[in-house]
Amino acid sequence: MKTTTVIIGAALLVLGAQRSPADEISPEAQSAAQHVAVTTCAICHGPQGRSIAPKFPMLAGQHRPYLVAQLKAFKGQTRGDPDALGYMWGMAAPLDDEMIEALATYYSVQKPGPGRAVDAAEIARGADIYAKGVAEEGIPPCIACHGPGAAGTDDFPRLAGQHAQYLLKQLRSFQSNLRNVAVMHGVAKELQGKEMSAVAAYLESLGGA
Amino acid sequence: MISSRVLRATSVIGSLLIALLIAPVAQAVPSFARQTGMACEACHTVFPELTHFGRMFKANAYTIDNLKPVRGITATKEEMLALSGLPPISLMVQVSETNLSKPIPDGIVNGNVSQSDTAAFPQQVSLFYAGKIAPQLGAFIQLTYGNDSGTIGIDNTDIRYASSQLLPGDRSLIWGITANNNPTVQDLWNSTPAFGYPYAASKAVVSPLAGTQIDGALxxxxxxVSVYAMWNESLYGELGTYRSAKQGAANAVTGAAGPLDGTTSNIITGGAPYYRLAYEQQWGRNSLSVGVYGATFKLLPGGTPGSLSGPANEFRDTAEDFQYQMIGEKHLVSVAGTHIREKMTLNASFNPAGGGAAENLSDDLTTTRLTGSYFYKRKYGATLMLFSTTGSHDAGLYSLDNGLDPTIYAPGVITSANGLPDTKGWVAEVNYMPWLNTRLTLQATQYSKFNGGDSNYDGFGRNASDNNSLYLLAWFNY
Structure with missing residues (x-):
């Protein structure tokens, strides 16, 4: 019951987000976005969205609607996790809707990098939680929304290959509601630290498309 | 009566002393945070040390701007004005207390001594214009009041233009031009002199006699003016040239600000070439840069009764540096080092017939610094620096008394009895940062060797350890 509520809530949340088709973006705007991405965003998010430092999320291959929603949340200052405040509120402030769409398009078509596996036992635990959840704690399986291989969909972010450090910080921010997303708060509020670490390690180990 | 020989020698080493007497200045500038809308931690590990993002922000001419600008564009959408809605102004205040291990001789009354402690309120107040000027033009301009000079003067200044290009494979190329007033102030890493550790130091201590020209002397x-390029956020190259630009110097005939004549000292003849090459690699939370830099300064001693004609003293400085950073969520580690070698050819100061201000035609001087720093959550930190300056024996350059009557004025202290410039020791400090723009520091400096000796280095009974100091600093930026 709890799981179903979470999934329906997530679907409603994402479907409510505004989306614009990529073909509405002018070639000039797309070119300008590429310049911004390479010369500014890449300083933290790495070449073609494959960030080097684990503080900054991988953006390569991330789904466009998710990126658009996040950039708008940064600009509107409605996403409140620590690095959103410290970095992205400022960076997103001058972006207009067309630039947001074009940046999201740029990153959505980049090739994701390979996964990085560290601790096989932890990854196995994480894979189990990802696929099955933790029934006794009422934690739903992540796979229900984020899909097989954590590739995500248009409506749910890709998590495969994401930096574990970033994922952990986000899970903690969902848990504390610093990043105020009701669906993920529902998922993360009962997660133990070790469970978060395991899921993050599993997701970081995933590569490919 | 001060002899002309003393004056000539003083002019040779004068700039070394002047630079060392001007305590290192370093800055972190909240107006950048206001302009970008980003927290200090984006650009700084702990101010003023830069992160990779901070280095790129500087390379991009301080122009990343997330404020709504006052704009002017042409019909073809060419941007003619993008003025910050808020002027990028910041203030910096340092107040401090210094304890010198042993008082120095009184400057007037022979046999008396100075106080041991110096309260500095303020030690320094700086006003910055730091931020964007125009779409691709930005500046870091610092005006400083210092309690040592008691006046307001120009401090570190770097005005730069930058442009960025897309290269195949979505790589970036940034290139730019900087106009600045301090060799290495334009550099991106904290392993070179201008923005190297110590980021703040007391102005109420005895400073060693010798330092290389590129190490702040000028x-x-x-x-x-130099041009620079940075490829793929990793390979950096820069070439430039420096000329003398004296502050507060007047032409003897006209009383105007120039042209410079023989009444000023240590004037660069022509242009002094400057170069810099560095490579930075990032992996995970880590980054490592290695590089070389250097310059050749041909200086006319000048100064009464010197003149602008005749041979010049050449100082050829070559240096290597590195910087390692590990920036974690809780733990931050930085290690930086530089090794500077100076070859001097003292054509002006050396006289083959004897009596010159320098004993040798050729001298060398080497400075090495190695600094390690750790911070926990950007709040609690500690830093240790080992430093060493060694060089050739030159009784002319280093053994001089200060030319003043020792029965009236303080003898020794800043001089060397054995003609060696060697100074070695360490600086250690602990920091508490209640907020990211406020730094409280307790710093200790210890010398094992000072101006060539460990005991009685000046020939008047002063030991190297007498110049040890404790320094308590409160540093605010807003």
């Missing part, structure tokens, strides 16, 4: 005394 700070705020020159004007330089």
């Amino acid at each position: 700070a705020q005394d020159v004007a330089g």
Whole structure:
């Protein structure tokens, strides 16, 4: 019951987000976005969205609607996790809707990098939680929304290959509601630290498309 | 009566002393945070040390701007004005207390001594214009009041233009031009002199006699222009030239600000070439840069009764540096080092017939610094630096008494009895940062060797350890 509520809530949340088709973006705007991405965003998010430092999320291959929603949340200052405040509120402030769409398009078509596996036992635990959840704690399986291989969909972010450090910080921010997303708060509020670490390690180990 | 020989020698080493007497200045500038809308931690590990993002922000001419600008565009959408809605102004205040291990001789009454402690309120107040000027033009301009000079003067200044290009494979190329007043102030890493550790130091201590020219000797005394390029946020190259740009110097005939004549000292002849090459690699939370830099300064001693004609003293500085950073969520580690070698050819100061201000035609001087720093959550930190300056024996350059009557004025202290410039020791400090723009520091400096000796280095009974100091600093930026 709890799981179903979470999934329906997530679907409603994402479907409510505004989306614009990529073909509405002018070639000039797309070119300008590429310049911004390479010369500014890449300083933290790495070449073609494959960030080097684990503080900054991988953006390569991330789904466009998710990126658009996040950039708008940064600009509107409605996403409140620590690095959103410290970095992205400022960076997103001058972006207009067309630039947001074009940046999201740029990153959505980049090739994701390979996964990085560290601790096989932890990854196995994480894979189990990802696929099955933790029934006794009422934690739903992540796979229900984020899909097989954590590739995500248009409506749910890709998590495969994401930096574990970033994922952990986000899970903690969902848990504390610093990043105020009701669906993920529902998922993360009962997660133990070790469970978060395991899921993050599993997701970081995933590569490919 | 001060002999002309003393004056000539003083002019040779004068700039070394001047630079060392001007305590290192370093800055972190909240107006950048206001302009970008980003927290200090984006650009700084702990101010003023830069992160990779901070280095790129500087390379991009301080122009990343997330404020709504006052704009002017042409019909073809060419941007003619993008003025910050808020002026990028910041203030910095340092107040401090210094304890010198042993008082120095009284400057007037022979046999008396100075106080041991110095309260500095303020030690320094700086006003910055730091931020964007125009779409691709930005500046870091610092005006400083210092309690040592008691006046307001120009401090570190770097005005730069930058442009960025897309290269195949979505790589970036940034290139730019900087005009600045201190060799290495334009550099991106904290392993070079201008923005190297110590980031703050007492102005109420005895400073060692010798330092290389590129190590701050000419700070705020020159004007330089250089072009630079950075490929793929990793390979950096820069070439430039410096000329003398004296502050507060007047032409003897006209009383005007120039042209410079023989009444000023240590004037660069022509242009002094400057170069820099560095490579930075990032992996995970880590980054490592290695590089080389250097410059050749041909200086006319000048100064009464010197003149602008005749041979010049050449100082050829070559240096290597590195910087390692590990920036974690809780733990931050930085290690930086530089090794500077100076070859001096003292054509002006050396006289083969004897009596010159320098004993040798050729001297060398080497400075090495190695600094390690750790911070926990950007709040609690500690830093240790080992430093060493060694060089050739030159009784002319280093053994001079200060030329003043020792029965009236303080003898020794800043001089060397054995003609060696060697100084070695360490600086250690602990920091508490209640907020990211406020730094409280307790710093200790210890010398194992000072101006060539460990005991009685000046020939008047002063030991190297007598110049040890404790320094308590409160540093605010807003």
